[in-house]
Amino acid sequence: MKKRAVVFSAVPIGTEMASYLQPQDFIVACDAGYRNAAKLGVRPDLIVGDFDSAPQPVTDWETIVLPHVKDDTDTQFAARWLVEHGYEEAVLLGALGGARVEHMFANISTGLYLSLHGVHTVLADSKSEMHFLLPECPLALARKDWMYLSVFALGEPMTGVTLEGVYYPLQDATLSELDYPLGTSNEFTEPIAHLQCRTGHGLVVLTRADG
Structure with missing residues:
Protein backbone atom coordinates (compact mmCIF):
# COMPACT_ATOMS: atom_id res chain seq x y z
CA MET A 1 0.00 0.00 0.00
CA LYS A 2 1.30 3.44 -0.92
CA LYS A 3 2.10 5.85 1.88
CA ARG A 4 -0.57 8.55 1.62
CA ALA A 5 -0.90 11.78 3.57
CA VAL A 6 -3.55 14.46 3.89
CA VAL A 7 -2.15 17.89 4.72
CA PHE A 8 -4.48 20.46 6.26
CA SER A 9 -3.60 24.11 5.81
CA ALA A 10 -5.46 27.04 7.37
CA VAL A 11 -8.09 28.14 4.79
CA PRO A 12 -11.46 27.09 6.28
CA ILE A 13 -13.06 24.09 4.57
CA GLY A 14 -16.48 22.46 4.60
CA THR A 15 -17.41 19.00 5.79
CA GLU A 16 -17.87 17.87 2.16
CA MET A 17 -14.08 17.66 1.95
CA ALA A 18 -14.23 14.49 4.05
CA SER A 19 -14.65 12.66 0.74
CA TYR A 20 -10.89 13.06 0.24
CA LEU A 21 -10.05 11.08 3.39
CA GLN A 22 -9.06 7.41 3.36
CA PRO A 23 -8.81 5.15 6.43
CA GLN A 24 -5.01 4.76 6.44
CA ASP A 25 -4.12 8.41 5.73
CA PHE A 26 -1.36 10.07 7.71
CA ILE A 27 -2.81 13.40 8.85
CA VAL A 28 -0.61 16.49 8.96
CA ALA A 29 -1.94 19.82 10.25
CA CYS A 30 -0.08 23.01 9.36
CA ASP A 31 -0.57 25.67 12.03
CA ALA A 32 -4.31 26.51 12.14
CA GLY A 33 -4.93 23.54 9.86
CA TYR A 34 -5.67 21.49 12.97
CA ARG A 35 -9.05 23.26 13.06
CA ASN A 36 -9.87 21.86 9.60
CA ALA A 37 -8.84 18.39 10.73
CA ALA A 38 -11.17 18.70 13.71
CA LYS A 39 -14.02 19.81 11.44
CA LEU A 40 -13.66 16.54 9.50
CA GLY A 41 -13.37 14.51 12.69
CA VAL A 42 -9.77 13.38 12.31
CA ARG A 43 -6.87 13.71 14.70
CA PRO A 44 -3.53 14.95 13.35
CA ASP A 45 -0.65 12.50 13.45
CA LEU A 46 1.68 15.50 13.16
CA ILE A 47 1.29 19.26 13.63
CA VAL A 48 3.86 21.68 12.23
CA GLY A 49 3.88 25.44 12.41
CA ASP A 50 5.04 28.65 13.99
CA PHE A 51 1.50 29.17 15.34
CA ASP A 52 1.13 32.72 14.15
CA SER A 53 -2.41 32.07 12.89
CA ALA A 54 -3.70 29.95 15.77
CA PRO A 55 -2.56 29.07 19.30
CA GLN A 56 -0.46 25.95 19.68
CA PRO A 57 -2.89 23.26 20.84
CA VAL A 58 -2.27 21.80 24.27
CA THR A 59 -2.28 18.10 23.43
CA ASP A 60 0.01 15.08 23.38
CA TRP A 61 0.01 15.11 19.56
CA GLU A 62 3.42 15.07 17.89
CA THR A 63 4.25 18.71 17.18
CA ILE A 64 7.14 20.42 15.40
CA VAL A 65 7.30 24.08 16.42
CA LEU A 66 8.91 26.21 13.73
CA PRO A 67 10.58 29.61 14.19
CA HIS A 68 8.70 32.69 13.02
CA VAL A 69 11.69 33.75 10.90
CA LYS A 70 12.25 31.00 8.32
CA ASP A 71 12.43 30.34 4.58
CA ASP A 72 9.76 27.61 4.40
CA THR A 73 6.06 28.22 4.83
CA ASP A 74 4.50 25.81 7.31
CA THR A 75 3.00 23.80 4.42
CA GLN A 76 6.33 23.70 2.58
CA PHE A 77 8.03 22.38 5.72
CA ALA A 78 5.36 19.67 5.93
CA ALA A 79 6.00 18.81 2.27
CA ARG A 80 9.73 18.41 2.87
CA TRP A 81 8.94 16.17 5.86
CA LEU A 82 6.70 13.96 3.70
CA VAL A 83 9.38 13.63 1.00
CA GLU A 84 12.01 12.74 3.59
CA HIS A 85 9.72 10.09 5.08
CA GLY A 86 8.92 8.36 1.80
CA TYR A 87 5.33 9.39 1.16
CA GLU A 88 4.04 8.67 -2.35
CA GLU A 89 0.68 10.45 -2.38
CA ALA A 90 -0.51 13.70 -0.81
CA VAL A 91 -3.79 15.61 -0.73
CA LEU A 92 -3.62 19.26 0.36
CA LEU A 93 -6.84 20.64 1.87
CA GLY A 94 -7.33 24.19 3.13
CA ALA A 95 -4.58 25.32 0.75
CA LEU A 96 -6.67 27.17 -1.86
CA GLY A 97 -8.58 30.45 -1.66
CA GLY A 98 -8.72 32.40 1.56
CA ALA A 99 -7.79 35.99 2.32
CA ARG A 100 -4.07 35.59 1.55
CA VAL A 101 -3.72 35.12 -2.21
CA GLU A 102 0.05 34.80 -1.88
CA HIS A 103 -0.44 31.80 0.38
CA MET A 104 -2.45 30.07 -2.34
CA PHE A 105 0.33 30.65 -4.87
CA ALA A 106 2.84 29.40 -2.32
CA ASN A 107 0.78 26.24 -1.81
CA ILE A 108 0.64 25.63 -5.57
CA SER A 109 4.44 25.90 -5.57
CA THR A 110 4.55 23.39 -2.72
CA GLY A 111 2.35 21.03 -4.73
CA LEU A 112 4.79 21.26 -7.64
CA TYR A 113 7.70 20.61 -5.24
CA LEU A 114 6.00 17.43 -4.02
CA SER A 115 5.24 16.29 -7.57
CA LEU A 116 8.83 16.87 -8.70
CA HIS A 117 9.95 14.67 -5.80
CA GLY A 118 7.77 11.78 -6.89
CA VAL A 119 4.73 12.43 -4.70
CA HIS A 120 1.42 12.27 -6.59
CA THR A 121 -0.23 15.46 -5.33
CA VAL A 122 -3.73 16.91 -5.41
CA LEU A 123 -4.87 20.28 -4.05
CA ALA A 124 -8.62 20.57 -3.56
CA ASP A 125 -11.41 22.80 -2.34
CA SER A 126 -15.19 22.56 -2.70
CA LYS A 127 -15.18 23.84 -6.32
CA SER A 128 -11.94 22.59 -7.81
CA GLU A 129 -9.00 20.20 -7.87
CA MET A 130 -5.44 20.88 -8.98
CA HIS A 131 -3.06 18.28 -10.40
Missing part, protein backbone atom coordinates in the same frame (compact mmCIF):
# COMPACT_ATOMS: atom_id res chain seq x y z
CA PHE A 132 0.44 18.54 -11.83
CA LEU A 133 1.45 17.33 -15.29
CA LEU A 134 5.11 16.34 -15.62
CA PRO A 135 7.17 14.86 -18.47
CA GLU A 136 6.75 11.10 -18.90
CA CYS A 137 4.08 11.09 -16.17
CA PRO A 138 0.75 11.04 -18.04
CA LEU A 139 -2.49 11.82 -16.24
CA ALA A 140 -5.83 10.07 -16.67
CA LEU A 141 -8.51 12.22 -15.04
CA ALA A 142 -12.09 11.08 -14.56
CA ARG A 143 -14.89 13.41 -15.62
CA LYS A 144 -17.08 12.78 -12.53
CA ASP A 145 -18.98 16.07 -11.97
CA TRP A 146 -16.24 18.35 -13.30
CA MET A 147 -17.30 20.86 -15.94
CA TYR A 148 -13.99 22.42 -16.96
CA LEU A 149 -10.41 21.24 -17.39
CA SER A 150 -7.68 23.87 -17.73
CA VAL A 151 -3.94 23.42 -18.30
CA PHE A 152 -1.31 26.06 -17.55
CA ALA A 153 2.44 25.95 -18.10
CA LEU A 154 4.47 26.64 -14.96
CA GLY A 155 7.81 28.40 -15.26
CA GLU A 156 8.68 27.40 -18.83
CA PRO A 157 6.84 26.35 -22.00
CA MET A 158 5.43 22.85 -22.11
CA THR A 159 6.16 20.87 -25.27
CA GLY A 160 4.68 17.66 -26.62
CA VAL A 161 1.36 18.44 -24.96
CA THR A 162 -1.38 15.95 -25.82
CA LEU A 163 -4.94 16.27 -24.54
CA GLU A 164 -7.51 13.60 -25.40
CA GLY A 165 -11.13 13.20 -24.34
CA VAL A 166 -11.71 16.97 -24.27
CA TYR A 167 -13.59 19.46 -26.45
CA TYR A 168 -10.36 21.15 -27.60
CA PRO A 169 -7.89 18.29 -28.09
CA LEU A 170 -4.18 18.86 -28.62
CA GLN A 171 -1.55 16.65 -30.23
CA ASP A 172 2.17 17.31 -29.71
CA ALA A 173 1.44 21.00 -29.01
CA THR A 174 3.34 23.69 -27.14
CA LEU A 175 1.81 25.70 -24.31
CA SER A 176 3.70 28.90 -23.63
CA GLU A 177 4.34 30.36 -20.20
CA LEU A 178 1.74 32.16 -18.09
CA ASP A 179 1.62 35.19 -20.40
CA TYR A 180 -0.88 33.40 -22.69
CA PRO A 181 -3.51 31.16 -21.04
CA LEU A 182 -4.43 29.08 -24.08
CA GLY A 183 -5.41 26.06 -21.99
CA THR A 184 -8.19 27.76 -20.02
CA SER A 185 -11.69 26.24 -19.71
CA ASN A 186 -11.51 23.14 -21.85
CA GLU A 187 -14.31 20.61 -21.27
CA PHE A 188 -14.61 16.84 -20.98
CA THR A 189 -16.14 14.93 -23.89
CA GLU A 190 -15.28 11.45 -22.59
CA PRO A 191 -15.47 9.78 -19.15
CA ILE A 192 -11.66 9.93 -18.93
CA ALA A 193 -9.37 12.70 -20.18
CA HIS A 194 -5.78 11.73 -21.00
CA LEU A 195 -2.99 14.30 -20.69
CA GLN A 196 0.74 14.14 -21.27
CA CYS A 197 3.70 16.36 -22.06
CA ARG A 198 7.31 15.89 -23.16
CA THR A 199 8.99 18.84 -21.40
CA GLY A 200 7.99 21.48 -18.86
CA HIS A 201 5.62 21.41 -15.91
CA GLY A 202 1.88 21.95 -16.03
CA LEU A 203 -0.87 22.85 -13.58
CA VAL A 204 -4.15 21.09 -14.37
CA VAL A 205 -7.28 22.61 -12.82
CA LEU A 206 -10.62 20.77 -12.69
CA THR A 207 -13.59 23.01 -11.91
CA ARG A 208 -17.28 22.37 -11.28
CA ALA A 209 -19.95 24.32 -13.12
CA ASP A 210 -20.78 27.82 -11.89
CA GLY A 211 -23.61 28.17 -9.43
